[in-house]
Amino acid sequence: MFVKGSMARLRPGLARMRLQPLAAGRVGQNRCFSVARPSLFQYSGRRFNEEPDKNKNKKDKKDEQDPNRPPQDLFKRTKWTDWIFPGLVITLLLNSYSGEENNQMTFQDFKVNFLEKGLVKKINVINGTFVEAELVTQHPKSIAFSIGSVEFFEREIDQVQDRLGIPNNERIPVSYLRRSSIFSYIMPFVPTLILIGGTYYLARQFQKRGPNGKGGGPLNNIMGFGKSKAKLFNKETDITVKFKDVAGCDEAKEEIMEFVTFLKEPQKYEKLGAKIPKGAILSGPPGTGKTLLAKATAGEAGVPFLSVSGSEFVEMYVGVGASRVRDLFATARKNAPCIIFVDEIDAIGKSREAGPMGSNDEKEATLNQLLVEMDGFEDTDHIVVLAGTNRADILDKALTRPGRFDRHISIDRPDIEGRKAIYKVHLRPLKLAEPVTDEFAGRLAALTPGFSGADISNCCNEAALIAAREDCDVVELVHFEKAIERVIAGLERKSRVLSPEEKKTVAYHEAGHAICGWYLQHADPLLKVSIIPRGQGALGYAQYLPGDEYLISQEQFEHRMIMALGGRVSEEINFDDVTTGAADDFKKVTQMANAMILRLGMSKKLGTITFETSNQQAQVHKLFSEETFELIDNEVKRVINEAHGKCKKLLTEKIDEVEKVAQELLTKEVLTRDDMIRLLGPRPFEEKNDAFKKYLLPKDSSQDTPHPDQGAQMA
Numbered sequence: 001m002f003v004k005g006s007m008a009r010l011r012p013g014l015a016r017m018r019l020q021p022l023a024a025g026r027v028g029q030n031r032c033f034s035v036a037r038p039s040l041f042q043y044s045g046r047r048f049n050e051e052p053d054k055n056k057n058k059k060d061k062k063d064e065q066d067p068n069r070p071p072q073d074l075f076k077r078t079k080w081t082d083w084i085f086p087g088l089v090i091t092l093l094l095n096s097y098s099g100e101e102n103n104q105m106t107f108q109d110f111k112v113n114f115l116e117k118g119l120v121k122k123i124n125v126i127n128g129t130f131v132e133a134e135l136v137t138q139h140p141k142s143i144a145f146s147i148g149s150v151e152f153f154e155r156e157i158d159q160v161q162d163r164l165g166i167p168n169n170e171r172i173p174v175s176y177l178r179r180s181s182i183f184s185y186i187m188p189f190v191p192t193l194i195l196i197g198g199t200y201y202l203a204r205q206f207q208k209r210g211p212n213g214k215g216g217g218p219l220n221n222i223m224g225f226g227k228s229k230a231k232l233f234n235k236e237t238d239i240t241v242k243f244k245d246v247a248g249c250d251e252a253k254e255e256i257m258e259f260v261t262f263l264k265e266p267q268k269y270e271k272l273g274a275k276i277p278k279g280a281i282l283s284g285p286p287g288t289g290k291t292l293l294a295k296a297t298a299g300e301a302g303v304p305f306l307s308v309s310g311s312e313f314v315e316m317y318v319g320v321g322a323s324r325v326r327d328l329f330a331t332a333r334k335n336a337p338c339i340i341f342v343d344e345i346d347a348i349g350k351s352r353e354a355g356p357m358g359s360n361d362e363k364e365a366t367l368n369q370l371l372v373e374m375d376g377f378e379d380t381d382h383i384v385v386l387a388g389t390n391r392a393d394i395l396d397k398a399l400t401r402p403g404r405f406d407r408h409i410s411i412d413r414p415d416i417e418g419r420k421a422i423y424k425v426h427l428r429p430l431k432l433a434e435p436v437t438d439e440f441a442g443r444l445a446a447l448t449p450g451f452s453g454a455d456i457s458n459c460c461n462e463a464a465l466i467a468a469r470e471d472c473d474v475v476e477l478v479h480f481e482k483a484i485e486r487v488i489a490g491l492e493r494k495s496r497v498l499s500p501e502e503k504k505t506v507a508y509h510e511a512g513h514a515i516c517g518w519y520l521q522h523a524d525p526l527l528k529v530s531i532i533p534r535g536q537g538a539l540g541y542a543q544y545l546p547g548d549e550y551l552i553s554q555e556q557f558e559h560r561m562i563m564a565l566g567g568r569v570s571e572e573i574n575f576d577d578v579t580t581g582a583a584d585d586f587k588k589v590t591q592m593a594n595a596m597i598l599r600l601g602m603s604k605k606l607g608t609i610t611f612e613t614s615n616q617q618a619q620v621h622k623l624f625s626e627e628t629f630e631l632i633d634n635e636v637k638r639v640i641n642e643a644h645g646k647c648k649k650l651l652t653e654k655i656d657e658v659e660k661v662a663q664e665l666l667t668k669e670v671l672t673r674d675d676m677i678r679l680l681g682p683r684p685f686e687e688k689n690d691a692f693k694k695y696l697l698p699k700d701s702s703q704d705t706p707h708p709d710q711g712a713q714m715a
């Protein structure tokens with residue numbers, strides 16, 4: 001008989017399908033036989049009268065031992081814990097599936113075959129939907145079936161018993177039971193269990209197959225949330241940077257030297273009772289070598305270096321930042337004496353005064369923890385905390401008070417001598433055509449005013465890349481010049497083809513800039529004019545070389561404005577219509593005019609007052625009257641209009657020169673300083689840029705390179 005067996009239990013649907021004809025046939029032909037077997041059907045869904053199925057166990061066991069069975073691979077888990085989660089889910093699924101009532105007996109069968117024959121001893125109505133009837137016979141001892149409604153069932157039973165004339169006191173006792181399966185208790189916890197189980201399961205899986213096969217996968221990191229992300233550089237192996245690798249910034253080095261001596265010989269200070277500063281803030285524009293200097297300090301002192309970025313403390317979860325700060329200092333104490341370097345400290349150390357968006361509790365908590373830790377460690381801990389920032393001005397005052405970051409070391413962009421020194425450092429590893437001379441480094445430095453250390457390092461690398469691309473054996477000056485131009489103005493875009501009209505407009509526009517620059521006294525030395533598109537959006541540009549200036553006069557300002565307007569004015573003079581090409585020029589002009597009026601006291605009408613406010617304040621309060629507003633407006637317009645007028649006058653006078661330069665540009669696309677001298681004669685003024693005179697002018701040939709700041713990229 002195929003009826004019996006594990007199949008009936010494991011696959012109730014299938015069992016039902018096969019069993020039904022048999023049962024129906026039997027029921028139809030021989031009711032006694034059919035009623036003698038109801039418990040068989042109940043194996044599929046019923047829980048009582050169930051006999052352990054030995055065959056099934058045997059079969060399963062056999063299956064497990066069969067190595068050729070492919071799904072078996074799935075079962076090759078080693079630990080039982082791996083099965084908790086999948087097991088839970090499978091059990092629940094099976095239960096919900098087998099939980100369906102699979103009872104095959106109907107009330108009619110019950111009535112005809114048992115009730116009317118007087119075989120029923122007791123009736124239990126379970127949960128109002130299901131009936132178990134105890135029988136007087138031994139085989140079967142009981143039967144079970146579903147009912148639609150209790151009232152109907154009761155009525156039917158009464159009717160049968162009425163019909164059979166059973167007196168009231170002998171009627172079949174009916175009891176009403178409430179039975180709940182174990183799952184109804186478990187069910188409310190299931191979502192939580194699945195969640196916990198799922199997380200645990202996934203965490204284990206990730207742990208097993210972490211990157212580089214060592215475990216510790218991404219999910220595992222969740223467990224290490226509060227851990228600091230600081231990178232520890234070991235003194236013996238990792239820190240190879242010394243002060244000699246940090247060029248320029250001599251004052252900064254001198255100041256930071258104090259920490260080196262302290263970390264090397266703390267007794268020297270301690271025996272005199274001196275308290276060594278706990279930390280210093282290194283401030284300066286991006287790429288000026290703050291991180292490098294901090295690392296070199298560790299390198300010189302021969303102590304470990306813990307480097308972390310302020311933004312790495314910031315997480316959206318409350319308390320994580322503070323916990324990371326604690327962890328960082330705990331690590332530092334273990335490695336003392338050592339240096340902690342927190343880059344971008346402004347990410348957490350911003351002034352705690354509530355901004356327009358209100359305060360940020362998590363950041364405050366992180367900052368507070370940092371303050372607590374800094375107060376907490378003693379001089380005897382021999383830990384120095386250095387912090388880098390581009391915005392020292394917005395730091396919380398509590399950070400900079402004595403006892404915390406009480407030294408402020410500012411590192412500026414390098415001047416010509418600084419750049420020269422930095423070039424020498426970064427030229428060292430390169431294979432050059434000739435040994436690095438003062439002249440060579442000076443020339444590169446003169447060509448790159450405003451470059452930071454990082455720019456210089458980038459530029460040297462770029463030069464080597466260009467040399468390699470051109471299959472040269474050594475890096476030459478020309479490669480550096482190309483690299484500098486590329487760093488400043490972006491990549492040449494020869495593929496951007498301009499129409500002849502566009503090209504003509506660009507040529508006259510650039511010629512306008514160039515002529516203004518040539519004939520204005522305070523204009524910076526002109527290096528190159530080009531109408532080859534470069535970078536993003538620049539169709540042409542005139543390049544000048546400003547010196548390292550710290551003061552700019554009003555007249556210089558005005559001349560720069562006139563130069564910036566030269567492009568548009570040349571278009572006005574030479575064409576019937578103007579183009580969009582001067583948008584960037586206008587931005588510069590407006591910025592300069594605003595600065596003159598609002599900040600620099602260069603307007604007689606407004607006087608020596610600064611009208612500049614932070615944006616947030618301006619939004620909330622009106623800081624000056626309508627009349628002042630109007631006056632500012634008028635003054636800005638006046639300054640720009642005057643510059644425009646002077647520019648127009650100059651270019652109208654020099655219209656032939658503009659024509660010459662524009663035509664030459666149209667044929668050659670790039671004009672160097674030599675070309676300009678050939679076309680216009682020497683500049684009527686002496687060049688004021690010392691670096692230019694010293695390193696570039698004597699050999700004034702075709703060494704033409706751009707500069708990064710003002711004047712470059714005249715669109």
Ligand SMILES: Nc1ncnc2c1ncn2[C@@H]1O[C@H](COP(=O)(O)OP(=O)(O)OP(=O)(O)O)[C@@H](O)[C@H]1O
Pocket residue numbers: 245246247248249284285286287288289290291292293343344388389390422425452453454455457
């Ligand atoms: N004075 C310098 N001497 C030699 N190299 C320098 C100097 N300054 C910067 N560099 C080069 O620039 C790179 C970047 O510098 P660094 O990361 O120290 O700048 P930073 O000031 O910390 O920048 P940021 O403010 O963006 O963090 C250095 O790795 C180094 O190669």
Ligand SMILES: [Zn+2]
Pocket residue numbers: 509513564567568581582585713714715
């Ligand atoms: Zn322009």
